[in-house]
Amino acid sequence: MEELNRLLASETFRNSRQSEKLLRYLVTNTLEEHEEALRERAIGVNLFGREQKYDTNEDSIVRVSANEVRKRLHRYYAQPDMEASIRFSMPLGSYRVQFETVATNPPVREVAAPVPEKRTTLWWVSGGIGFVCLIAILLYGLWPKAAIEEFWGPALASDRPVVILAPNPVVYNFRRDTHQRLRGKATSHVQWQMDPLTPPPDTTLQWREVVPIIDQYVGMGSAHAISDVSVLLSKHGRRGDIRFGSASSFQDLLNSPAVLVGAYANRWTLQLTDELRFVCGERGQTPEIVDRVSGKTYPLKNLQPDGRTPEDYAIVSRLFHPKTGNLMIALAGVTQYGTQAAGEFVTDPARLEEAFRSAPRGWGRRNVQLLLRIPVVERVPGRPEVVATHIW
Structure with a gap:
C-alpha cells in the first residue's frame, strides 16, 4: 500500500478525487480477492452511490471512470524520472488491478578489462559480434509483428x-411546457433532461411541441x-x-x-x-x-x-x-x-x-x-x- 499512497499523492492523481477513490477501491479489493466487489454493478453501488438495480448499459460512470484511471496510470509511469518498485495496471475489460514488480539493477562493480593476448583474437571476436548483429537485424525485419x-x-x-x-x-425532446402538461406539475431542468415521459398511449402532440436537437449527443x-x-x-x-x-x-x-x-x-x-x-x-x-x-x-x-x-x-x-x-x-x-x-x-x-x-x-x-x-x-x-x- 506504500506504493499506492505514493502514486495517489502524485500530481497525476491528487487533482482527481474520483480517480483516486476508484483506484484505491480497486487495489484494495484486488488484494483482498473480493471478486464480487470488482464487478461493474458492485462498483457503481458501493463507490458511486447508484441504486442496486441500476442499468449499467445506460449509466457508464464506472467504465468512464476506469478509463480515466487507465489514462492517468499511463501518464504517471510515462514520466522520464519515474522510479517505482511496483507498477499498477488495469487491462481493458477488467476492473482487477495487476501488479508488476520492477526489478532494480544491482550495483555495477568496476572490473579492469583484460588485455587481449593477440590482435587476431580481438579481430575475430569483433567480426563475430558484427556478424551476429547483422543476422539479428535481418531476422527482426522478417519476424512477424503482433497483430x-x-x-x-x-x-x-x-x-x-x-x-x-x-x-x-439527431435527438428529439419536447418543450418544457409540454413536459409540464403531460406530467401535470412543474418540471425541473433535471427532469426535462433525464426523466422519460410516460403519458397514456393515446396522448396527442403537436409538432411545435417537439424540439429536434442536433450536434449535442x-x-x-x-x-x-x-x-x-x-x-x-x-x-x-x-x-x-x-x-x-x-x-x-x-x-x-x-x-x-x-x-x-x-x-x-x-x-x-x-x-x-x-x-x-x-x-x-x-x-x-x-x-x-x-x-x-x-x-x-x-x-x-x-x-x-x-x-x-x-x-x-x-x-x-x-x-x-x-x-x-x-x-x-x-x-x-x-x-x-x-x-x-x-x-x-x-x-x-x-x-x-x-x-x-x-x-x-x-x-x-x-x-x-x-x-x-x-x-x-x-x-x-x-x-x-x-x-x-x-x-x-
Missing part, C-alpha cells in the same frame, strides 16, 4: 494526431468505442483529435489518419465505405449488412423500436483510402452494441491476434474488412464472432 502493431502501425507511426470522427445522431456504443481508441492511442504516446458532427470536414481526413465511429449516424462512414465489399444497407426501413460480392444480407430480425436487439453485426474496415491517401479505420455497428463491440475488438491484442492468425504475410500493408456478429445479453454486447474476412 495489433500491424493493424494500428500506420496510424501510430504518423506524426499527425489521429482524427476520431464521432457520429451525429453521442450514443453510448460510440462513446465506448471512442474511449477505447483514445486509451490505445494514449498508451502508444499518440493523441486522438475527436471531432463531433458538423465540426468535421473532409479536410480532416486528407491531413491525418482517421477513425470513423458509428454507421448510420456518421455520414463519413456511409460515404467513404459505400464501395467496399461489406456495406451498411437497409430493407424496408430495417438496417442490415450487405455483402456486395455474394449478395448475402445480414439483417437484424428482432430489432426493437428503441434499438434493443438480441444480436448485432458490425463492420471493421481498415484501408488506405484512395480518396484521402491516409489510413482510415471504420467501426460501424448496425446499432450501438455493434459499434461498442467493434471498438473493444480492434483495441484488444488477443482478439486481433486470433482474427488474423491465418492472414497472409504482409496483411498490415493491405486493406482489410471484418464482418462481426455480436450476441447481446441484457443490453450488453458479448464477445464478437468473425463471420467473414476480406483482405485485398
